[in-house]
Amino acid sequence: MxxxxxxxxxxxxxxxxxxxxxxxxxxxxxxxxxxxxxxxxxxxxxxxxxxxxxxxxxxxxxxxxxxxxxxxxxxxxxxxxxxxxxxxxxxxxxxxxxxxxxxxxxxxxxxxxxxxxxxxxxxxxxxxxxxxxxxxxxxxxxxxxxxxxxxxxxxxxxxxxxxxxxAFDPEEACQLAKALAPELPAFEVERALSLVRGWPLGLRLVLLAMRKGLRPELALESAEGLLAYLGQALPKEVLDRASRLALLGEVDEEEGAFLLPYAEDLLLERREGRIGFHPLPSRGLDHPVLDEAARAYLEERRRGLLQSPRPEDWLLALRLDPLDESALARLRGTALYEKGLRLRHKAEAELEGD
Structure with missing residues (x-):
């Protein structure tokens, strides 16, 4: 076949x-x-x-x-x-x-x-x-x-x-800076390159942050630093929808169209008719929308999803906490129960691996 x-x-x-x-x-x-x-x-x-x-x-x-x-x-x-x-x-x-x-x-x-x-x-x-x-x-x-x-x-x-x-060398870093933030002096670009150790995506993030006035050290010091850049001046509704997108991983382009005007600020990318976040490498930086400033919202969102009558929402709640017995129990007897079990087994395997 x-x-x-x-x-x-x-x-x-x-x-x-x-x-x-x-x-x-x-x-x-x-x-x-x-x-x-x-x-x-x-x-x-x-x-x-x-x-x-x-x-x-x-x-x-x-x-x-x-x-x-x-x-x-x-x-x-x-x-x-x-x-x-x-x-x-x-x-x-x-x-x-x-x-x-x-x-x-x-x-x-x-x-x-x-x-x-x-x-x-x-x-x-x-x-x-x-x-x-x-x-x-x-x-x-x-x-x-x-x-x-x-x-x-x-x-x-x-x-x-x-x-x-x-990794980017100084000449490549200067090319990127000229395209993204031409107003930055050469010594600032060199400092940013040193901070990210040549990581091209990291340099892009820092240059965009510096263009908005954020110090490069703050941009990489913590997730809060990146949040200060990514979330700067964005409406709460945008951040709320971005948090939902971060949970789902990606959505149809039509569903995520509201966020496209903020694609640069949120590091969004198109994938075969769908929209998702650019995957950041494991360098101590989660995607900023999933980090500290969003966690309280996500926990509140998880509790709300469990009160929903829709199995799709219960599965979404389980994605937030795959070890949550109550979310898995709600899915029992529905068409999404097998997906829920796979989420649970994957989380348990990761814990055993640790």
Whole structure:
């Protein structure tokens, strides 16, 4: 049975282009002269996707279901559609013979010659079967495989570029500052770069905060500092709706349209017709809307959701506190009970891991 790959996974998202990253692109070019495969292994906000978008590449973004090597190969078939003769590969996949399908795919791609293949969000599809497919792909003459991942394992058999190589240098920081806050003097930009240790998204946050008069030390000293920037002059209704969005993770673009005029202040991004917060790396900074200034509101919201007659609201309350027995009990006997159990089991597993 063919796996339907959403078309949106076959094109890199549009990202800001204030900085042309000559240095890391040169490093990539040098790495590919020595190795057919490179992994950019860094947290969110290091510009992995933006950097890959500079290359004339076949692109595919992976999801968790691609952990299955057969589903992963369906993704590759969708990415190479109309570029190669893939009918034999498709037939083998439909028959469930993914190892043979891999060999047929390699044979079908030989006529393409030298080209780039970018696999974005590869950490989501981590599995031994996928690693086996990647190792097979490296046998393809002329292929330059670029893997984008939040972590190097299990892709360390490739040449690894980490946060150190992807961090902004002073020249790149100045380019970003000229685009976002040209009024800032060079020494302030250098100070901000030092505070965030080259983290591109962190530098963007600090520069925007400084543009509004906030000291860079305060912007990174605590979540309250970022809140002072993000929440500055925003109406309470906006913050209330942003808190709900933060709980849900993302919503349909139509539902979140009210917040779009405040996208820069709230670090919102569009994702395939939906809206969500930009994922901040784990650097002691939760998303500001979820931090101290919002916690009292969220607890009040949780209690209110439990009084609602709607199971959807009870599930939302359980998202706030997955270990809350009362929220799970209310879901018992509803169509959402299984989802509630999954939330509970995930929370318990995380506690055991700690």
């Amino acid at each position: 063919p796996y339907p790959v959403p078309p949106s996974r076959l094109y890199p998202p549009r990202t800001a282009r204030e900085v042309f990253r000559v240095r890391p692109l040169r490093l990539l070019e040098e790495a590919f002269r020595k190795s057919p495969g490179v992994v950019l292994a860094a947290g969110a906000g290091y510009g992995k996707t933006s950097l890959a978008a500079e290359l004339p590449a076949v692109y595919v973004s992976l999801a968790e279901e691609a952990k299955d090597p057969a589903v992963f190969l369906w993704h590759l078939l969708a990415a190479y559609e109309n570029r190669a003769e893939l009918v034999p590969v498709r037939a083998l996949l439909e028959a469930g013979a993914w190892p043979k399908a891999l060999e047929a795919l390699l044979e079908a791609l030989v006529p393409l010659g030298a080209h780039y293949l970018v696999l974005d969000e590869a950490h989501r599809a981590e599995s031994p079967g996928v690693v086996r497919v990647l190792q097979g792909l490296l046998r393809l003459p002329g292929l330059r495989l670029l893997v984008l991942s939040r972590k190097a394992a299990p892709f360390a058999f490739l040449t690894v570029f980490s946060e150190r190589e992807l």
